Amino acid sequence: MRYGAYCAECRKLGNLKCEGCELNITWELDTAAADALTLFADVQAQVKTVGKQILGLDYGALFQVADVYCMEVTPAIWRYIKAIEEEVFNNGKH
Numbered sequence: 001m002r003y004g005a006y007c008a009e010c011r012k013l014g015n016l017k018c019e020g021c022e023l024n025i026t027w028e029l030d031t032a033a034a035d036a037l038t039l040f041a042d043v044q045a046q047v048k049t050v051g052k053q054i055l056g057l058d059y060g061a062l063f064q065v066a067d068v069y070c071m072e073v074t075p076a077i078w079r080y081i082k083a084i085e086e087e088v089f090n091n092g093k094h
Contacts, residue, residue, distance in 0.1 A: 035071055036080030044088070054089050057081070 029037070039062055046061035047054050062081065066073050
């Protein structure tokens with residue numbers, strides 16, 4: 001899957017494809033990474049907590065959303081989910 005980002009200047013000018021822009025940023029994601037990002041985006045507010053402390057994602061919700069998408073949570077997707085979760089909820093601190 002191919003994703004891209006565009007700069008504020010291109011947004012302001014309406015050049016949403018950043019055609020010819022030197023700041024055009026694109027990157028390739030493998031399918032597992034793209035699927036993990038999709039799942040995470042849809043369940044990021046569904047978390048397990050103790051008091052006010054976030055422990056992590058509600059994995060039951062994650063698997064339910066995966067079912068809606070008819071998506072199998074493969075080991076590769078699971079590893080991406082765990083990495084994203086670590087970065088978002090623990091700010092990369094171990």
